[in-house]
Structures are given as C-alpha cells and as structure tokens.
Amino acid sequence: MRFHQAEVPDVRFTRRGAIGSALASGVGLNLLGLLRARAEAAPLVRGPDAPLPPIRSCIAIFYYGGPSQLETFDPKPDAPAEIRGEFGTIATSAPGVRISEHLPMTARVMHKAALIRSMHHKNTLHDPASIHTFTGRLPPQGDFELFSAAPQQFPSWGGTVAYMLRDRDLAVAHAALPFVFHNVVETPCQGAGFLGSSFDPFRIEVDPGAKSYRSDLLASREGIDADRRGVRRALLETMESRTGPPGADRMKMHYEKAYRLLASEVVGRALDISREDPRLLDRYGSADGVWAQGSGTNSESGYGRNMRGRNLLLARRLVEAGVPFVNVYDFKQQGQNWDTHSRNFAQHKETLLPPMDRGFSALVEDLDARGLLESTLVVGLGEFGRTPRINKDAGRDHWPQCYSVILAGGGVRGGTVVGASDRFAAYPDTDPVTPADLAATIFWRFGLDPASEIRDTQNRPYKLADGQPITALF
Known part of the structure; x- marks a missing residue:
C-alpha cells in the first residue's frame, strides 16, 4: 500500500429523511429542481473516533487549464535547459522545500502547507x-x-460532502464561484450527479465591473418582497394540508429549505466583500490592477480575472458563514486559463503566477489569523500538468x-512533501x-469513511471514493 492505512471512524446509519441543500444544477438554483430532488437515507460517519478532529470546511481552488509543475511546485534546476525552463527556484519557510522564484509569498507560508508531487492519471x-x-472517477466518455451538453454521472467532491452532511440541515452545504467552467460546453463534474x-x-457569480458578487437565488423578483413571499408560503401550506398529495412531506422539506435560503441574511452578508478592511482587500489583490498584456491566450480581459484573489476572500467569508465546501474556479474557459501551449514562461510570469501567489498566501494567512486554518482544508490544483520538454512555441x-x-x-x-x-518531472518516482x-483524503478529513456506500438512480452501489486517504500529509 502506498500510504499508511487510514483509521476510519465507525459508520452509523440514519433513517431520518434528508433535506437537500436547496441547490439547483446549471447556473443557479430553483424550486423546480428542489421538488425533483430525491432525499435518500445513507450512512453517515461521526468524527470522534477519527485520528484527527474532522475538518469543518474545504476550499478547493481549481487552476483550470493545467499549471506547469516545473514553473510552480516541482522545479528541476539541474535538468537540461529544454526541460528546466527559464525560471529559478527559491527557498521556502519549510526547510529543504524549494519552489518557483515567482511564488515568493507562497514560499513564506510553506511551513503551513504541503505538496503532492506525484499526482497522475x-x-x-x-x-x-x-x-x-473532481469526481475521483474515470470519465464516462473516455479521454x-x-x-x-452531457449530464453529470458521478458526484463531485462538494456534491458528495453536501449529500453526506444533509442531516445537518445547512442553508448552503456546497457553494461554487465565480462562474461555471467549460471548454466547449459546461464540464459535467461540478454538481452532485x-x-x-x-x-x-449554490452558484455565486462575479460582476467585475461592480467588483461584487451575486446569486440569482437570493434576489427576489420585482414586486415579490418578504411579506409577499410569506403570503404565498401560507397559501401553499393551507393547500397542502387539505390535499395531502403523495410525497407532500418531502416536498415540504425542500420548500422549507428554499425559504430559509431566500431569507438567509448570513449568506447575503457573506457575499458583500465591501465589508472587509480595505487593507485586507488589497492583500488578496487589487480588483483594479491591469496585468501585462500580450499576444498569448491569456491576453483577453473579462471573466472576473481581476477578481482572482478576491474570489478566495469570498471563499473565506463563506467558510466563516458555515458553508462546508466551496469551489473556486480560477478561470472560466479554454483560451482564458493556464493552458500555456505557447509563451509558457511569459504567461506564468506576467499574468498567471502573481495573482495565484498573492491570493493563495493571503487565504492561508487570513484563515490562520481567524483561527479557521486547522478546521479548513485548502486544496489547489489543476486538471493536469505540462510536458517536461518545451515545445517550438516556447x-x-x-501532461497528466x-x-x-x-x-x-x-x-x-x-512543509510535508508526499511523492516525488x-x-x-515527467513521471512519479515514489508514492504515486x-x-x-x-x-x-478530502472525505476522510470530513470524518467520512471513503468506503461508505452511495447509490445511483439505478440503485447501483459505489464507494464514496475508490482510493486511499493520503494520511502521510497529516
């Protein structure tokens, strides 16, 4: 076995009806989705027997497009120039761990971070x-x-966590921002499958011009204020009490969830980053900064690129508001991301690494200062890396x-490094x-047994995850 066998807590079952997290597929959430949603009983895992206190939250940062491992966290200074590339390395606050010279702020917090250098598929x-x-499963369509458009089959990390924590009756169990990412069509790995x-x-969108965030779900339609919603709710309850349609109890649970979310002041306040100290906003990254522009694929503007650091600040605010799982997508689509088939070094140096460096390090320091770091797991990754050999277009x-x-x-x-x-930097040498x-690993840190069983719509059983927790990280 590659890793130490994880000690998993006891599985305990509940027959209590689950209440969904009141979230809908696509760009936003609607009541129709809630009514169609199924609430099933499933094993839940309690944390007291876990080797570590279970985390309360996870922030998953997706550097869409595939950052280069050689220009970020696995530089090879002794390799030939056509492999090594143009960047040097710097020491970090973790003894013996060196990373790219263009990640100086991240280098200063490495004693609070860990690296996996042998991820592969x-x-x-x-x-x-x-x-x-995002699902830990082989893609149904193959490579x-x-x-x-294609339906999502397997649940994402966040969807799985939301399902397994459903008895906690959370207003929001899984949030994603600041857009739905896609290549040609929306990639079916962002929901619960x-x-x-x-x-x-719960979808949160960015408005780069206003430097703010919004969710359509929290915005009442014109003319429908809280009082009017209350009247509608009372009418619905009266009708349900008289007719008693099949599944009414389940529908009522979903409606209750939706109404609580609509009335949630905590979630609404979390979206208002203007409440933060201007100095902290600046620490995460200016929303007005103009980055170096060029002819490469990342030279276009839009998609909230100038909000990349502040997306992480919003993630911290959501965690602070009690949201267990937050996805942050660093870029939205092909041609606007880390996919550096050309000008790899210029793009990493000028437009990609500086906001990543500032945002990630600010998030770690901010969580730590607020006493949230030990209970919040931060994971930053792309979908693959880059080829060791530099191509003709620099x-x-x-490279997966x-x-x-x-x-x-x-x-x-x-300061831990797992795998080499x-x-x-072409293939894993140790601990793939x-x-x-x-x-x-993510599920285990939530106090969930990765071997717990979930079932699809055909009642076929699956484990939460088919892998083993990487306990050497902890």
Whole structure:
C-alpha cells in the first residue's frame, strides 16, 4: 500500500429523511429542481473516533487549464535547459522545500502547507481530466472532449460532502464561484450527479465591473418582497394540508429549505466583500490592477480575472458563514486559463503566477489569523500538468502523467512533501497519487469513511471514493 492505512471512524446509519441543500444544477438554483430532488437515507460517519478532529470546511481552488509543475511546485534546476525552463527556484519557510522564484509569498507560508508531487492519471484533455479530478472517477466518455451538453454521472467532491452532511440541515452545504467552467460546453463534474440536483452547488457569480458578487437565488423578483413571499408560503401550506398529495412531506422539506435560503441574511452578508478592511482587500489583490498584456491566450480581459484573489476572500467569508465546501474556479474557459501551449514562461510570469501567489498566501494567512486554518482544508490544483520538454512555441503541452497539488490547513503537517517525480518531472518516482486518493483524503478529513456506500438512480452501489486517504500529509 502506498500510504499508511487510514483509521476510519465507525459508520452509523440514519433513517431520518434528508433535506437537500436547496441547490439547483446549471447556473443557479430553483424550486423546480428542489421538488425533483430525491432525499435518500445513507450512512453517515461521526468524527470522534477519527485520528484527527474532522475538518469543518474545504476550499478547493481549481487552476483550470493545467499549471506547469516545473514553473510552480516541482522545479528541476539541474535538468537540461529544454526541460528546466527559464525560471529559478527559491527557498521556502519549510526547510529543504524549494519552489518557483515567482511564488515568493507562497514560499513564506510553506511551513503551513504541503505538496503532492506525484499526482497522475491518463486523461490528456480538459473535460475528461476535469471530470476525473473532481469526481475521483474515470470519465464516462473516455479521454475525449465534450462538444454537446452531457449530464453529470458521478458526484463531485462538494456534491458528495453536501449529500453526506444533509442531516445537518445547512442553508448552503456546497457553494461554487465565480462562474461555471467549460471548454466547449459546461464540464459535467461540478454538481452532485446521480445524488440529485438538491445537492448541486449554490452558484455565486462575479460582476467585475461592480467588483461584487451575486446569486440569482437570493434576489427576489420585482414586486415579490418578504411579506409577499410569506403570503404565498401560507397559501401553499393551507393547500397542502387539505390535499395531502403523495410525497407532500418531502416536498415540504425542500420548500422549507428554499425559504430559509431566500431569507438567509448570513449568506447575503457573506457575499458583500465591501465589508472587509480595505487593507485586507488589497492583500488578496487589487480588483483594479491591469496585468501585462500580450499576444498569448491569456491576453483577453473579462471573466472576473481581476477578481482572482478576491474570489478566495469570498471563499473565506463563506467558510466563516458555515458553508462546508466551496469551489473556486480560477478561470472560466479554454483560451482564458493556464493552458500555456505557447509563451509558457511569459504567461506564468506576467499574468498567471502573481495573482495565484498573492491570493493563495493571503487565504492561508487570513484563515490562520481567524483561527479557521486547522478546521479548513485548502486544496489547489489543476486538471493536469505540462510536458517536461518545451515545445517550438516556447510552451508546454498537456501532461497528466505527473503534476503537483498544494494543500494547506485542515491538519496538514506543514512543509510535508508526499511523492516525488523523476529528474524531469515527467513521471512519479515514489508514492504515486491518483485523483481517487485525493477524493478519499478530502472525505476522510470530513470524518467520512471513503468506503461508505452511495447509490445511483439505478440503485447501483459505489464507494464514496475508490482510493486511499493520503494520511502521510497529516
């Protein structure tokens, strides 16, 4: 076995009806999705027997497009120039751990972070690699991109956590921001899949011009204020008490969840980042900064790029408001991301690494200052890495055979490095890690047994995750 066998807590079952997290698929959430959602009994795991106190939250940062492992967390200064590239390395606050010279702020918090340098899989394209990343399962379509909309089959990390924590009756169990990412069509790995749409994420969108965030669900339609919603709610309850349609109790639970979310002042306040100290806003990154522009794929504006750091600040606010799982998507689509087939070094140096460095380090420091770091696991990764050999366009191409992941908080042993790549960062040399192992690790840290059973719409059983928790990180 690659890792120490994880000690898992006892599985305890509940027959109590589950209440969904009142979230809908697609760009937002609606009541129709709630009514269609199924609430099923499933094993829950309690935390007291776990080797570590279970985390309360996880923030998953997705660097969509595939950051280069050599230009971030696994530099190879002794490799030939055509492998090594243009960047140097710097020491970090963790003895013996060196990373890219263009991540100086992250280097200063490495004693609170850990690295996996041996993540690998076989999916070479964005859609299948993203599906494998966020579900821990092989993509149903194989290693092919999607050119028409496809339903999501397996649940994402956040969807699974929302489902397994459903008895906690949370207003929001899983949030995602600041957009739905896609290559050609929306990549089907961002929701709850066969667990049902009520466990899909609460969608939060960014308005770069206003430097603010919103969710359509929390905005009442014109003319429908709180009083009018109350009248409608009373009328609905009266009708249900008289007619008693089949499944009325379940419908009522979903309606109650939706009404609580609509009335939630905590969630609404969390979206208002203007409440933060201006100095903290600046620490995460200016929303007015103009980055170096060029002819590469990242030279276009839009999609909230100038809010990349502040997306992480909002994630912290959501965690502080009690949301267990938050996805932050760093870029929205192909041509606007880390996919550096050309000008790899210019793009990493000028537009990609500086906001990543500032935002990630600010998030770690901010969580730590607020006493939230030990209870919040931060995971930063792409869907794959980049080719060790530089191509003719000064770029690096897709490379899932070996890449890096950075984690912080949630009980990680600061300065830990799990796994090692070979001398060219091409293949794992020791302790190879898979997306299934990472999924198992996240669930285990929530106090969930990765071997717990969930069932799809055909009643076929699946484990929460097919991998093993990477306990050496903790």
